[in-house]
Amino acid sequence: MKKTPISTDAEWTFELIEQYDREISRIAAQFNLDTYPNQIEVINAEQMMDAYASVGMPLHYNHWSFGKRFLDTSQNYQRGRMGLAYEIVINSDPCIGYLMEENTMMMQALVIAHACYGHNSFFKGNYLFRTWTDASAIVDYLVFAKHYINKCEERYGVDAVESILDSCHALMNFGVNRYIRPPALTPEQESKNIEEREEYLQRHINTLWSSIEKKQSNTAEDATQNFPLEPEENLLYFIEKNAPLLEPWQREVIRIVRKMAQYFYPQKQTQVMNEGWACFWHYTLIDQMYKEGLVNDGFMMEFLQTHTSVIYQPPFDSPYYSGINPYTLGFNMMMDIKRICEHPTEEDKIWFPEIAGSPWQSTLDYAMRNYKDESFIQQYLSPHLMRELKLFSILDQSSKPNFKVSAIHNESGYREIRSDLANQYDLGYLEPNIQIYNVDIKGDRSLTLRHYIHQERPLADSADHVLKHLRTLWGFTIHLESVTSRGEVIKSYHSSTP
Amino acid sequence: MSFIIDRRLNSKKKSAVNRQRFLKRYRRQIKKAVEESLKKRSIQDLQQGEDITIARDCTAEPIFQHGKGGTQTRVYPGNKEFITGDEFPRPPGGAGSGGSGSGDASNEGIGEDEFTFHINQEEFLDFMFEGLELPNLVKKQLKSTASFEVHQAGFTSNSSPEKLHLTRSLRVAYARRIALSGASNNELSALRKELWQLESEPVDEISSAKRKALKAQITLLQANKKRVPFLDTYDLRYRNYVRTPIPSTKAVIICIMDVSGSMTQNVKELAKRFFILLYLFIQRNYQHTEVLFIRHHTRATEVDEQEFFYSRETGGTIVSSALELAADIIEQRFPQDQYNVYVAQASDGDNWDNDSETCHTLLKDKILPMIQYFAYVEITSGAHQNLWYEYEKLQRSFKTEFCMQQVRTSADIYPVFRELFSSNID
Structure with missing residues (x-):
């Protein structure tokens, strides 16, 4: 029983977006996608560039580097050197997703499926996001950060704040806790406790430094003891807590940058999975719409054209090659897991005995929730897909003049390629x-x-x-x-x- | 559940502050790029902005990264002919070793070492004219047709209805109502209390009569209170606007250009460029400045901007004709005690044989005492002619008021211009 297509025109309207969203939402629910509520915002190209410049956030404190990014993006966009991303979606509750005004109706539907249901459910489900970010608080925290930094600029001068921010940005990647769960972000408390914290910190630091003289007569054993006792990986945290000369507001600025780094930390570790998951769902959801007759052939042609170009992987010797496309790898792995569940081959049964033949929805859901890129690849990359992508490993030793092909997609190489690729997504690498x-x-x-x-x-x-x-x-x-x-x-x- | 919001009408200039910060931070580099580009582009198309290119190095944001070298294993897609154990020489420059699985982590123009961005005309001119000013600008008499600025200054109780300030008026009314009904309010509540007291007691004749009296008193007071009007005419407050004159210095610039036959098309072109630059500079910085244009061959005429820049003429050259006209104009229309007068002259240095001396005396006796600054630009690639030598003599005696420079090619124009108008501060 085919329904009539929702629209046949390339033009979008708010009513149409609403209708598409309703249908996609219904289908997503049938597939058991668990999402935050969506806040879909229609913006124009320039606003998209603004969002780009401030690392996708709806608002951000001011810094020249965002201006640089904005100039770079707008220059490239105006010259036609690059298209803007079709969507930006923010890990927040409600989940904010941007639709660009210039897009056709098909693109809007694709973006809704991809971002508002794909990424959204990933943000809500994946363990890294659940552990490290607090979706309901992020927008409030951004507001707090922007105000705080504004206030500092008024009080201490733009240059003083800029110099601290420059330094913090340089160390941003080293401002995250990797293993300890941070205390939850609570913006109301944040501003309430802020003075208390400033005072406490300052006092704490003073004791640390003033106790030095008293301990002069310590034993030699003590003198060899390091401070900190264990090496500290979170450089910004250490500086915030221990740097002797910083003013309280400077510590707070460091803390803000640290919090932002922590918020983005899961995204860096789940790029392949996150994009793969979103691509898998936009493909599956739109395909289901087509099966139900909600979209017509023309829509589907346009959709497939866009979809294939998103997941295109140029071979290593192509001039367009710039690393492995996370969309391709992610999408193919998700599709491959579904294939293994539904139509396992003999090989699959040997490699993946526990998922071959299992229901695909729950298997995929489990994978989405409990892995990051590194472990996901290590666990689920199948020989079938390695053959399809024709993967091979190159060993590059600077001591030797030659590159060496250390493994290719054959029986003896599968495991090696798999762990090589997984390592490549290890942040430690x-x-x-x-x-x-x-x-x-x-x-x-x-x-x-x-x-x-x-x-x-x-x-x-x-x-x-x-x-x-x-x-x-x-x-x-x-x-x-x-x-x-x-x-x-x-x-x-x-x-x-x- | 989804909400769909139209944000297209929200402010688009979210990045404006960040952009400004960037421009400020790289001011030095951008200024250098602006000066470079001025040499290349024709000044007529100053109406557009410009693409500015600065080295990407200096805008880099350093982070801890892995350098080249060490042992790495990388996975690539699209194998065609390799089998395990194949070896091949390292590609030069490490090509193909980029990417390294970091996805689009380095999205900023891979392999580009220059950073290009667009600034608009206004910003371009800002950078171009930075540090320039009209020399010897003295505050003379305030402009007679002084412009006014209107701004609010407090409130008044008498004005036209469109200036009515609602909040203020109601506040006054409220205060008046409290003031006028305050006494009866107290009395009223006292009476009510009494009445309430009576009502809780058992009823007898005395108390009922008392109650009646009390009730009558209360109604009377209430009626009195009602008689206090909600809003009265003397509650009304109006915004008060005052006009304050804006002081402005009066200045006039006289541009003199030689359009005689000896001025080849090329030279005229250069002269025009100089004046366009001057014109842009003045327009931009001095809103209350008048600009006059005089062109001359053997006879001088005052023309408008359009004619000055775009029409052609030929003939001999008598420079003094223009100077005389300028002197007349200054004398008649721009009294010294009210105006700062600037004269800029461009010529190829060619002049009628005995005329240069006349120019000398004209300038020395008539013009220079009346004006703030005289800038002379000689556009020639050959030897100087008599006008230059005459002017050189002048310069010795009028060091601050008189200045001359030579322009050879179009690339000289901007530096010479800067030389002539660079502010004395630096």
Whole structure:
């Protein structure tokens, strides 16, 4: 029993968007997608560029780097060098999704399915987002942060705030807790407790530093003890709590940047899954609409054309190649899991005995909730898909002049490729491992960091520059030592007070 | 459950502050780029903005990253002919090793080391004219037809109805009502209390008579209270507006250009460019400045802007004709005690044989004592002619009022212009 198509025209209207949303929402519910309520906002291209510039957030504090991003985006967009993303969706409750005014009706429907039901359910379900972010508080927190930084600018001058923000941004990737659950973000409390915290912090720091003199007669054993006792991976947190010279407001600014970094941390770790999940659902939902006759053939042609270009993966030797397309990998893996559930081959039964033949909806749902990119690939990348994408591993050792093909998509290579690819999405692989190692609290107050070298990979030259930012925050000399797995220091960087 | 919101009418300028901050932070670099681009582009198309390119390096935001080297295993898609164990030389420049699975983490123009963005005309001119000013600007008499600024200054109780201030009026009315009915209010509540007291007691004749009297008193008081009007004419308050004169310095710029036959098309073009630059500069910075245009060959005429820049003429050259006309105009229309007068002259340096001396005396005796500043631009790539030498003599005796520069090519115009009008502050 085919229904009549909702629309046949490329033009959209608010009534049509509402109708499409209702139908997509109904179908999504049939597939048991659990989502936050949606707040769909129609915006124009310039507003989309604004959103781009402030890392997708609906409002953000002011900083020149957002201006730079805005200029870059608008220049590229106006020259036709790049199209704008079709959508931006914010991990918030209600989930805010942007539709661009320029899009056709088909695109609006696609974006609604992709962002407002795909990404939305991922935000709500995935364990990383559940652990690290508080969707209901983020918008309030942004408002608080913007006001606070505004107030600081009024009181201490734009330049003073900018210099702190510059330094914080340089260390933003190192401002996250990776293993300990942070206390929940509560914006009302945030502003209420803020003065209390400022005062407490200042007092705490004073004790730390003033106790130094009293302990002068300590034993030699004590003198060798490091501060902090264990290396600290959250550089911004450590500085916020321990830097001797910072003003209370500067600590609060660091805290704001730290909170933002923490909020974005899950997104970095689930790019493949998140996009794959959203693509899988826009494909499945729109396909279901087509089956029910809610959209016509023309709509479907346009949809498939867009869909295929989104999930296109150029081969490694193509001029368009710029890494593995997370949409392609994610979408194909999701589709592949569904295939393994519904039509497992003999090979699948050996590789995935526990999911072959299981109901696909609950299997996918489980995968979405409990994995991040690294573990998801390690767990679910199938030989079938590796063959389809023709994956191969290249071993690149700087000591040798040649690249070596270490594994290809064959029986002996599957496992290797799978773990190589999974490692590639490990943040430990992407970012150098740098931790706070020691503070010379009895001497010149210098701060020593250690870079634990992984697979002989050195730091980029930008390290010197970042150290300067660190020094701005810490106020005293900074040392950074690159340490091999055997514990030898092979290179060190320094930045001393001017 | 979804809400659909139309946000298209919201402010689009969310990034404006951030953009301004960026422009401010890279002011030095942008200014350099503006100066570079001025050499290339024709000044006539200053009506548009400009694409500014600065080195991407200096706008970089450094973070801790992995450098090149070490051992890495990377997975690529689209294998065609490789089998396990194949080796091939490392591609030069590490091509193909980018990406490295970081997705679109580095989305900012891969492989570009320049950062290009667009600034609009206003910003362009801002950068262009930064640090320039009219020299020796003295506050002379305030402009006779002074412009006024209207602004609110308190409230008045007498004005026209459209200036009525509702909140104020009602506040006054409220205060008046409280003041006028305050006494009876107290009395009223006292009486009511008494009545209430009586009502709770057992009824007898005395109390019922008392009650009657009380009730009558209460109704009387209530009626009195009602008689206090809600709004009275003397409650009304009006916004009071006053006009304050805006002081402005009166200045006039006289542009003199030689349009004689010796001025080739090219030279005229350069002269025009100089004046357009000057014109833009003045228009932009001095709203209350008058600009006059004089062009001359053997005879000088005062023309309008359009004619000055765009019409052609030929003939011999008598520079003094223009100076005389300028002197007359200044004398008749711009009394010294009221105006700051500036004269800018452009010529190829060619002049009628004995005329240069006349120019010298004219300038020295008549014009220079009346004006603030005289700028002379000679556009020639050859040797100087007699006018230049005469003027050089002048410059020695009028160091602050007289200034001359030579322009050879179009690239010189902007630097020369800056030289002539650079502010004395720096």
